[in-house]
Amino acid sequence: PGANNGLRMGFAVNGAIETIHLPGQVRYADAYAAMTERRAAVEAGLAANALFLLEHAPVITLGRNAHASNLLLSEEEYAARGIEVHIADRGGDVTYHGPGQLVAYPVLQLNEWRLSIRGYLRALEAVMIRLLAAYELPGERVDGLTGVWVRGAKVAAIGVGLRHGVTYHGVALNVAPDMEHFSLIVPCGIANKPVTSLAQLVPSPPSLDEIACQFDRSFRAVFAAT
Numbered sequence: 001p002g003a004n005n006g007l008r009m010g011f012a013v014n015g016a017i018e019t020i021h022l023p024g025q026v027r028y029a030d031a032y033a034a035m036t037e038r039r040a041a042v043e044a045g046l047a048a049n050a051l052f053l054l055e056h057a058p059v060i061t062l063g064r065n066a067h068a069s070n071l072l073l074s075e076e077e078y079a080a081r082g083i084e085v086h087i088a089d090r091g092g093d094v095t096y097h098g099p100g101q102l103v104a105y106p107v108l109q110l111n112e113w114r115l116s117i118r119g120y121l122r123a124l125e126a127v128m129i130r131l132l133a134a135y136e137l138p139g140e141r142v143d144g145l146t147g148v149w150v151r152g153a154k155v156a157a158i159g160v161g162l163r164h165g166v167t168y169h170g171v172a173l174n175v176a177p178d179m180e181h182f183s184l185i186v187p188c189g190i191a192n193k194p195v196t197s198l199a200q201l202v203p204s205p206p207s208l209d210e211i212a213c214q215f216d217r218s219f220r221a222v223f224a225a226t
Helices: 028-043 075-080 117-133 179-184 208-224
Strands: 017-026 049-056 059-062 084-087 094-097 101-107 148-150 153-163 166-174
Touching: 017 028, 017 208, 028 049, 028 084, 028 101, 028 166, 049 208, 075 084, 094 179, 101 208, 117 148, 117 153, 117 166, 117 208
Parallel strands: 017 049, 059 084
Antiparallel strands: 049 101, 059 094, 101 166, 148 153, 153 166
């Protein structure tokens, strides 16, 4: 993992955020271990806030509000397709993560920004809307739902957890994933709205590395102004 702001583990700097890139296709269990270890350190005042940026190996995660009916195959059938299934301690329903998707896990001491959990969700949506605007895409919110849409199709899913005031889990942006994998679930439990990706929305989709940099910039801009 690399940091872009020179912070070292062992102390916390109020309001500072360390960006940590996890290389390769990261298994969900490995990312979860890194994220929760950092969350405990932030909670104890032993580390700065962090933003994990990564790409997952194929996985379906079930949030606290997940319904079994939104899994359209058995766990054995998912495994045969190389897709793991994990229960996740975040809000939301059933979500797919995989190659070609940017996943961002902010680990933040939320009271440093004086945000409620609802305000935090809106801030994450603002990050995505700002990022999409860089590609001349009109990111939108949908009343009563969490996430970001473009022209009626969901391009970014959000599901977060909060423990002792410290956030974990986060955002998944579809850059150029295998869209057929989304047909194996009811994404986020929303059956009547399609899922899309940047590869379907722009003539030449950016690389995942470029999107990670854009996300980092958008994230810092939004949270600096929050």
